[in-house]
Amino acid sequence: MSNPNVLNIVYYCASSTEVGIPAQRSRIRHIDVVFDQAVNVDGTQIVLDRLNGPASGTGTVGTSYIGNLTFTSHLSSDGMTLTLAPSGTNGVQYGSLEDGNYELTIPAAAVTAQDDSSPMAADYVADFFCFYGDTNGNTKVNNVDLPVMQHAVGTIHGNPNYRSWLDFGGRGQISSADYAEFNLNYKWQLNADGTRTLISP
Numbered sequence: 001m002s003n004p005n006v007l008n009i010v011y012y013c014a015s016s017t018e019v020g021i022p023a024q025r026s027r028i029r030h031i032d033v034v035f036d037q038a039v040n041v042d043g044t045q046i047v048l049d050r051l052n053g054p055a056s057g058t059g060t061v062g063t064s065y066i067g068n069l070t071f072t073s074h075l076s077s078d079g080m081t082l083t084l085a086p087s088g089t090n091g092v093q094y095g096s097l098e099d100g101n102y103e104l105t106i107p108a109a110a111v112t113a114q115d116d117s118s119p120m121a122a123d124y125v126a127d128f129f130c131f132y133g134d135t136n137g138n139t140k141v142n143n144v145d146l147p148v149m150q151h152a153v154g155t156i157h158g159n160p161n162y163r164s165w166l167d168f169g170g171r172g173q174i175s176s177a178d179y180a181e182f183n184l185n186y187k188w189q190l191n192a193d194g195t196r197t198l199i200s201p
Contacts, residue, residue: 054190
């Protein structure tokens with residue numbers, strides 16, 4: 001077979017098939033990297049880096065950590081999907097990446113085809129962001145996101161209006177505490193340099 005390639009990346013919170021996936025960037029607790037064939041992966045070579053983010057205490061951000069993050073990795077039984085989950089405390093809140101901009105680097109040598117050990121032809125690099133309350137992945141928390149949050153408040157896991165990626169603390173319920181966190185980002189946009197800009201909702 002040919003050299004393996006990355007087909008797609010899905011950033012999600014609880015389930016990769018949940019409503020609103022893959023557009024949301026509100027909470028990222030898992031990253032699925034989908035390959036075009038069965039592969040073997042050396043997860044120790046993969047780098048997940050927080051490039052920048054709002055200052056500590058700004059919006060929902062708890063720390064000002066910049067740099068490499070720790071994570072766990074798991075390859076599916078068919079060898080075609082690699083799941084990465086952030087761990088530790090640096091750049092991570094309640095199991096999710098903090099607000100900010102990130103870069104995922106998968107070196108070519110870290111991925112080889114299961115059938116003939118061919119490596120990826122080149123390194124794979126993905127830049128992405130996380131911004132709590134952004135339900136459609138446009139770097140903003142505005143009046144598009146507001147009704148989604150309003151309908152979710154007061155729900156628990158299993159309710160049709162529950163959204164795991166609006167469950168800030170990952171408690172299986174969305175309460176006034178989550179709404180308060182949402183309001184810290186409401187009317188703000190996350191910029192490429194990690195700063196925030198006040199916007200018209």
